[in-house]
Amino acid sequence: MADPKKLFIKTYGCQMNVYDSERMAEALGASGYVTTERAEDADMILLNTCHIREKAAEKVYSELGRFKPLKTANPDLKIGVAGCVAQAEGEEIMRRQPLVDLVVGPQTYHRLPAMEAVVQAGGRAVDTDFPEEDKFEHLPKAPRAKRAPAAFLTVQEGCDKFCAFCVVPYTRGAEVSRPVARVLREARDLVERGVREITLLGQNVNAYHGEGPEGTWGLARLIRELAKIDGLARIRFTTSHPNDMEDDLIAAHGDEPKLMPYLHLPVQSGSDRILKAMARKHTAESYIRLIERLRAARPDLLLSGDFIVGFPGESDQDFEDTMALVREVGYGQAYSFKYSARPGTPAAEKTPVPDDVASDRLQRLQALLTEQQRAAQAAMVGRDVSVLFEKAGRLPGQMVGKSDYLHAVHVTDPRAEAGQIARVRIIASGPNSLAGELV
Numbered sequence: 001m002a003d004p005k006k007l008f009i010k011t012y013g014c015q016m017n018v019y020d021s022e023r024m025a026e027a028l029g030a031s032g033y034v035t036t037e038r039a040e041d042a043d044m045i046l047l048n049t050c051h052i053r054e055k056a057a058e059k060v061y062s063e064l065g066r067f068k069p070l071k072t073a074n075p076d077l078k079i080g081v082a083g084c085v086a087q088a089e090g091e092e093i094m095r096r097q098p099l100v101d102l103v104v105g106p107q108t109y110h111r112l113p114a115m116e117a118v119v120q121a122g123g124r125a126v127d128t129d130f131p132e133e134d135k136f137e138h139l140p141k142a143p144r145a146k147r148a149p150a151a152f153l154t155v156q157e158g159c160d161k162f163c164a165f166c167v168v169p170y171t172r173g174a175e176v177s178r179p180v181a182r183v184l185r186e187a188r189d190l191v192e193r194g195v196r197e198i199t200l201l202g203q204n205v206n207a208y209h210g211e212g213p214e215g216t217w218g219l220a221r222l223i224r225e226l227a228k229i230d231g232l233a234r235i236r237f238t239t240s241h242p243n244d245m246e247d248d249l250i251a252a253h254g255d256e257p258k259l260m261p262y263l264h265l266p267v268q269s270g271s272d273r274i275l276k277a278m279a280r281k282h283t284a285e286s287y288i289r290l291i292e293r294l295r296a297a298r299p300d301l302l303l304s305g306d307f308i309v310g311f312p313g314e315s316d317q318d319f320e321d322t323m324a325l326v327r328e329v330g331y332g333q334a335y336s337f338k339y340s341a342r343p344g345t346p347a348a349e350k351t352p353v354p355d356d357v358a359s360d361r362l363q364r365l366q367a368l369l370t371e372q373q374r375a376a377q378a379a380m381v382g383r384d385v386s387v388l389f390e391k392a393g394r395l396p397g398q399m400v401g402k403s404d405y406l407h408a409v410h411v412t413d414p415r416a417e418a419g420q421i422a423r424v425r426i427i428a429s430g431p432n433s434l435a436g437e438l439v
Ligand code: SAH
Pocket: 052, 053, 165, 166, 167, 168, 203, 204, 239, 240, 241, 266, 268, 306, 307, 308, 337, 338, 339, 340, 341, 342
């Protein structure tokens, strides 16, 4: 038998892209590909791209340039662009980069095997449709390999919110929820293959409204049903929108033990004026009230968020309002970005904040968020947490895992093994992780 062809996938962007890359590898697995960690060895290179900020999108073109010598050395090498840049700039990528053989959007990658056949025959293929059929149902059957202890599972995709700055509604399309039975089937399959923690994914995951027995199910009901799966120990979900936090989902944080005490709930700004201009459809106050309700349900909930500074029109006072909101909420972890004008979005038409002003604000916000993150981590020292060990660490005998609060935790102990959930006493806090010992 011929050697299997080798596939190298590089993934940018959000967790959904990580999930999609796994699905694409499986789809091409059915066409005889195995994955490789080395681009030099590949018969096919796929870049799974992100369009969220200008820098992320530009990376694709510089990365493609770097592959040029590989294609010169191996003219049979096929190069593909997938993901959100592919969706947004498909035809332009083909024009700008002749070495690209294939462009596939986030909603059509179940068609990869057919596209692969086209490029093998010497053609070029572009598919950035938003098809009627459910891609998940049309993916070639995956080989049932053992899985790492923590996995992602997409339950909802796309977004109908149209925040004024954001490309996601254009690159991922309209909100779609996968039916309950299919989610449960995929979850059971993951657990049979060794998974103990599942993170449910969606651009707006808490807007989930999947078809289930007796009508439409919300995310809370789905989580409660998933929690009944023996062997599944932990459930998380991301990313949520403040306006879709239904009562039962808040309650689940208090009464569903498998739902982990960590919530990523982006607010973007603490200024009502800017929130309005962003078309977020919530206020700083309503967000803070929501956090209070969540903390009433689960007092030790660790909060994470996303922030944009330098949105068009943001004044010093608006920015100070964001700083005030961060001080009031107290985040255990957060992501903050300088506003990036994205073609086709309403905000891109507005006059930008001067770059040095935005940079200065970003620096101040990040200093505050880092301080909060360090304090939250330091507060873990001396506490016992549960840790799911995922893989060997860099030091001999070391295992790395995640606490219930999603902190990375290192333990050096021969008894610690991947897939195990153990009680761990935290003994030290580093910049990005904690150290602990088995209790
Ligand atoms: N669906 C999620 C997040 C989507 S994108 C939500 O609604 O919160 C992830 C983060 O990227 C956003 O939360 C936002 O903080 C940031 N982001 C999106 N568009 C951006 C832009 N044009 N410039 C800078 N940051 C942006």
